[in-house]
Structures are given as structure tokens and as C-alpha cells.
Amino acid sequence: MLSRRIIPCLDVRDGRVVKGVNFAGLRDAGDPAELAARYESEGADELALLDVSATTDNRATALDCVRAVRRTLGIPLTVGGGVRSVDDALRLLDAGADKIAVNSAAVSRPELIAECAARFGAQCVVVAIDARHMEGAWRVMVRSGSNASGRDAVQWAVHSQSLGAGEILLTSWDRDGTRSGYDLDLIRSVASAVSIPVIASGGAAGPEDLLRAVQCGAEAVLAASIFHDRQFQISEVKEFLRQHQVEVRL
Amino acid sequence: MNSHEVVIVRTGSANLASVQAAFDRLRIRTLVSDDPSEIDRAHLLVLPGVGAFGPAMASLERRGLVSLLQSRVKDDRPTLAICLGLQLLCEASEESPGIGGLGLISGAAQRFAADVRIPQMGWNKVEVQEARVLRSGAMYFANSYRLIDPPPGWTAAVTNYGGPFVSAIERGNVVACQFHPELSGREGLDMLWRWLEVSAEAVTC
Numbered sequence: 001m002l003s004r005r006i007i008p009c010l011d012v013r014d015g016r017v018v019k020g021v022n023f024a025g026l027r028d029a030g031d032p033a034e035l036a037a038r039y040e041s042e043g044a045d046e047l048a049l050l051d052v053s054a055t056t057d058n059r060a061t062a063l064d065c066v067r068a069v070r071r072t073l074g075i076p077l078t079v080g081g082g083v084r085s086v087d088d089a090l091r092l093l094d095a096g097a098d099k100i101a102v103n104s105a106a107v108s109r110p111e112l113i114a115e116c117a118a119r120f121g122a123q124c125v126v127v128a129i130d131a132r133h134m135e136g137a138w139r140v141m142v143r144s145g146s147n148a149s150g151r152d153a154v155q156w157a158v159h160s161q162s163l164g165a166g167e168i169l170l171t172s173w174d175r176d177g178t179r180s181g182y183d184l185d186l187i188r189s190v191a192s193a194v195s196i197p198v199i200a201s202g203g204a205a206g207p208e209d210l211l212r213a214v215q216c217g218a219e220a221v222l223a224a225s226i227f228h229d230r231q232f233q234i235s236e237v238k239e240f241l242r243q244h245q246v247e248v249r250l
Numbered sequence: 251m252n253s254h255e256v257v258i259v260r261t262g263s264a265n266l267a268s269v270q271a272a273f274d275r276l277r278i279r280t281l282v283s284d285d286p287s288e289i290d291r292a293h294l295l296v297l298p299g300v301g302a303f304g305p306a307m308a309s310l311e312r313r314g315l316v317s318l319l320q321s322r323v324k325d326d327r328p329t330l331a332i333c334l335g336l337q338l339l340c341e342a343s344e345e346s347p348g349i350g351g352l353g354l355i356s357g358a359a360q361r362f363a364a365d366v367r368i369p370q371m372g373w374n375k376v377e378v379q380e381a382r383v384l385r386s387g388a389m390y391f392a393n394s395y396r397l398i399d400p401p402p403g404w405t406a407a408v409t410n411y412g413g414p415f416v417s418a419i420e421r422g423n424v425v426a427c428q429f430h431p432e433l434s435g436r437e438g439l440d441m442l443w444r445w446l447e448v449s450a451e452a453v454t455c
Contacts, residue, residue, distance in 0.1 A: 002411055003373045003388065040435065045373055045390075070271050076390060076433045077268075096267040098392075098433060121301040121334075123369045123392040124265075166369050166392075195364070197371045219367060249373040249388045 003249040004241065005045035005220035006210070006234050007199060008227045010035055010069075012081075013053040015061050019177065019225050029228040033068040039227065040075050042234040045249060047073060048169070048222055050101065050128075051081030052144055063095045070096025078169075080128050086115050093120065101126040101169055104142040107149050107156070110163055117164025125167075126199075127160040129153055131186055132173035138186055141173050157190045157198075168198045169222065175203025177225060182213045191217030206232060207240035214246050256446075257292035259315065260284040261299050261306055261334075265432075269298050269332070272432035276443055284313045294449055295322065299334030303359065303395070304346030306334055316352065323354045323424050328449030330442075331426035336419070337395060339426055345395050355401035355419065355426075361394055366412035369394045376417045376429065378407035383444045384418050387437045389429035391417075396428055423452045 010017045010032050017029040029035075036047055049069060051062045059082075066079055079092045080101025089100040100120070106112045106127060116125045130145050131138035131153035138153035157168050170190050172183035182203045191198045197219035204210060204223040213221045226232050238248040256273055258266060260282050273280045283289055297319065299306055310316050323329055323339070337343050340351045343359035351358075362368050373388045384407050396415040400406035409417035409428075418427035425445050431438035 001375065002370060002391075005372045070267055071274070074272065074275065074433065074435045074439060076392070076430075093265060094267060096271060098265045098268055119301070122394065123371065124300060167371060195367055196369070197367050219371065 001247045003045065003247050004214050004218075005199075006043070006237060006248070007046045007048050007078075007220055007222040008035075008039045008044050008234065009048040009050060009201070009222050009224040011050050011052045011224060012062070012065055013051070014058060015065050017228065018052065019228060032065050033072050035228070036069045037072040039234065040073055043238055043250070044075060044234050046076040046078065046220070048078045048080070048101070051079070053081075059091075063091060066092060066095040066097055078126055080126070080169075085112070086119050089116050089120065093124070099124050099126050099167070101128040103128040103130070106160070107140055107142050107151060110159065113160055113163040113165055117166070122164050122166035125165050126169050127157070127165040127167070128169040128171065129156060129160075129190075130171045130173050131183075133183065133186070138189070145173050145176070153186070154189050154193050158193050161194045161196050165196060167196055168194060170198055170200060172202035176201070178203055179205035179225065181205060181209045182218075182221075184212055184216045187213055187216040187218050207237045210237055211241055211244050211246065214241065255279045255281055255292075256294045256296055257289060258282045258296045258298060259289060261297070261301075261309055265300060266298060268430075269296060269432045272439060272442060275439060276446070278446065284315075286314045286318055289315060290318050290322075293328060294446070295327070295329045297329065297331040297335040297338065299332060299338060300392070301334060302345055303334065303337055303343040303351070304349045306338060307346070307349055307351060310338070320352055320354060323352070326422040326424060326452075328423040328445070328452055329425075330445055332432070333393060333428060333430055336426035336428050337397065340397060343395055355397075355404065357397055357399050357401060359395040359397050362396060363412045370411045373434075374409050374411060374417070374429075376407045376409050378405065378418070381405045381407070381420055382448050383420050383425050383441060384427070385437070385441065385444075389417070389427070389431070389434040389437065391429045393428055423449050
């Protein structure tokens with residue numbers, strides 16, 4: 001049986017891991033390669049690295065960061081942040097990424113998903129969706145969560161799948177960094193609308209939240225701050241899930 | 251070229267950096283190449299592969315590597331095929347109808363049944379008995395297609411995802427795995443090391 005995955009996330013800015021609340025108020029949380037190695041040894045199933053400040057200027061810094069992480073990391077690495085073209089994706093893959101997460105650029109030009117899937121295969125293309133609860137539905141936020149796009153998050157997930165996405169990285173804009181639990185209704189809505197795996201993200205405060213996300217249909221759970229601060233070890237979270245009959249890799 | 255060097259076939263769209271990084275961690279030098287003569291001379295060859303079956307076969311044909319890979323596997327020269335690499339050894343794939351594979355193992359790759367999430371993404375249990383390189387354990391998969399029936403003449407590892415499928419095969423010095431050993435942590439590295447050891451024995455005999 002396929003195990004549910006625990007994915008620590010490194011939000012990286014200028015080569016350092018940072019963490020903020022609702023995409024703002026960033027603080028330093030360590031060296032990416034060091035944290036990556038620590039998470040692998042603690043039992044992480046994958047690692048996500050999101051460059052939250054990705055611009056043309058710091059592209060070289062981001063690539064160096066991916067290379068440094070790849071040298072130490074023996075598990076899959078998803079990299080996102082500022083991917084606007086197949087060439088951007090190719091540079092990250094060459095630097096050591098295994099999967100590419102696309103976000104804002106795909107919202108404004110959905111063909112980017114199809115282009116990446118055709119070139120690298122669906123299993124390589126993660127569509128990251130930042131969803132904000134508004135008027136009884138979820139809206140897709142873009143530009144690191146600063147702008148509403150007008151797209152409906154559930155419909156966008158379905159459309160992404162039809163364009164060739166291999167996975168949805170679903171972040172609750174409302175819960176991100178707040179430690180108030182994942183948005184379970186959002187996870188349930190998206191997971192039941194698509195047949196590709198959904199990674200739940202945004203709001204985890206402890207093992208119970210990860211369990212609930214899995215029970216609502218998430219194939220994988222992503223968390224940042226609860227692991228950075230050593231509040232919980234990945235191994236103890238997995239043990240908790242196993243005790244609740246969730247298949248995990250121990 | 252050093253005989254202890256692993257040559258990785260540049261298939262155009264694979265995560266070569268991860269494969270290289272894994273061998274780096276084993277202190278094994280790698281050379282990425284699509285040059286037929288370099289690939290033919292290689293004692294240790296890795297055929298990686300992500301992406302689609304049709305374009306990958308077209309890329310092998312364009313680079314003049316098809317017959318070379320076929321005779322290499324038939325001659326039992328040390329070869330490791332990863333992920334799509336396993337499917338390329340088959341006769342065909344449902345992913346690209348009408349396109350022939352390398353035809354080294356019988357059967358065609360088929361898409362997973364619709365009652366599971368596709369792609370299969372993550373760690374799954376591999377089970378195998380009495381193999382030289384393969385071992386039972388959790389390995390990392392990222393695939394939408396798979397081979398169902400174990401090919402005759404090969405030792406097969408089996409994994410379950412909406413039903414059993416062939417997660418790896420080995421015969422002599424040739425190993426093909428649907429999972430990614432380069433992304434399967436310690437167990438993956440151990441598997442790569444065992445393949446290197448088995449292949450090293452092949453030199454001295």
C-alpha cells in the first residue's frame with residue numbers, strides 16, 4: 001500500500017529559510033541544506049523548497065540553493081517560486097529538483113502546465129494553489145498570496161489536472177502560518193474533485209491536524225513551522241499517524 | 251574513460267542531477283552522455299527516464315542507441331534502467347500506442363486502473379525473494395503506467411497499487427526498477443551499491 005507522505009517545506013528567501021504568517025512578517029529559520037539533511041534523517045518522505053522571493057535578480061541564488069540541497073538530499077525535491085516557462089523549470093531540474101511547482105504564472109497562462117507536462121511528464125508538474133476563503137468559496141491568490149485572481153480554487157484544480165498536472169499543492173491562504181489547523185473543507189472539496197494526489201498545506205499545529213487532513217483525502221501533508229521549531233519530530237508525527245491506522249513509512 | 255565510472259544515458263528529460271547526486275554520495279564518478287561510442291564502451295550504464303514513452307523511444311532512436319541498448323542487455327552487460335527505463339525495455343506501452351519499445355522483455359506497460367489516484371506518487375512496499383540486487387522494502391515511485399505480468403526468465407519484485415504490478419526485475423547484471431533508487435534514501439543507495447558490487451564481479455569473471 002502506498003504510504004501517506006510527510007513533506008517538510010522550506011520557504012527560502014535569498015538562500016535562507018524563512019517563515020511568516022499569511023505570507024508576511026518573514027523571520028529567519030536556518031540554512032536550507034542543513035535543514036534538508038536533518039529532515040531526511042528524521043524520516044521526511046519528500047522535501048519542498050519554495051523560493052518566496054523569486055525574481056530574475058536572485059535566480060542564481062535560488063539555483064545555488066537547489067544544488068546545495070540536492071548534494072545532501074536522497075529523497076524527492078519539489079521546487080517552486082517564480083517558474084514562468086519551460087526553461088525556468090529546466091534550470092531547476094538541472095540543478096537537482098525532481099518536481100517543479102508552478103503557481104502565479106500558470107494562473108495567468110495555463111498552457112504553462114501543458115508545456116511542462118509534455119516536456120517532463122505529468123509526474124514532474126505540481127500545481128501550487130493558494131486558496132483564500134471568500135463568500136462561501138475559495139479564490140486563487142497569486143503573487144505570493146498578495147492578489148486575488150478571480151479563479152475558483154476547486155475549478156482551477158480540476159482544470160490543472162486536465163492540462164497535465166501530476167499533483168496539487170493546496171495551501172490555505174487563511175491558515176498559512178497561523179497554526180490553527182488545515183482548512184479541511186478546502187481539502188475535501190479539492191480531493192474529491194480531482195483524481196491526482198493532493199498535498200494539504202497551511203495551518204498545521206500538530207499531529208492531529210495532519211491526521212485530519214489525511215482523513216479528508218490528502219495524499220500528503222506539508223508543514224513548515226512545526227518542524228523548523230523542533231516542536232514536533234517527523235518520526236513522532238508518523239508514529240501518531242500509524243497508531244491511527246494511516247499507512248506511513250517508518 | 252575510467253572503468254569504474256558510471257555512464258548515465260542522456261535521455262532528454264530525466265532528473266539526471268538526482269541520479270548523479272546519488273552516485274556522488276557513493277563516491278562513484280559519473281559521466282552523462284548521449285554519444286553512442288561512449289555508451290557502448292561503458293562498463294556500467296544507467297538508463298534513467300522520466301516523461302513519456304513515445305518521445306523517450308524517439309530520442310533513443312534519434313541518438314542511434316536502440317540496437318546498442320538491445321545487444322547490451324542481451325549480452326548481460328551491467329545495466330540499470332530506472333522508472334520509464336523499465337517500461338522502455340518492454341514491447342510497447344499504452345501511453346504511446348503504435349510505438350515499439352526495446353522489446354527485451356515481453357508485455358506492454360499499462361495505465362493504472364482508475365480506482366487509484368494517478369500518478370502513483372510516493373513510497374510503496376516492494377517485495378522480492380532471493381535476488382542479488384533487489385531487496386524488499388519501501389521505495390519511491392512516481393508513475394502512471396506499469397507492467398503487470400512478471401516477464402519469464404527474470405526475477406521480479408512486486409508492489410501493490412490497485413492490484414499487483416512489477417516494481418522491478420533483475421537478471422544477471424541487468425536491473426530495471428519502476429521506482430527511483432536515487433530518491434529512495436538509504437535503501438535506494440544500498441540498492442545502487444549492490445548493483446555496483448554485482449557488476450564489479452562481472453569484470454573479474
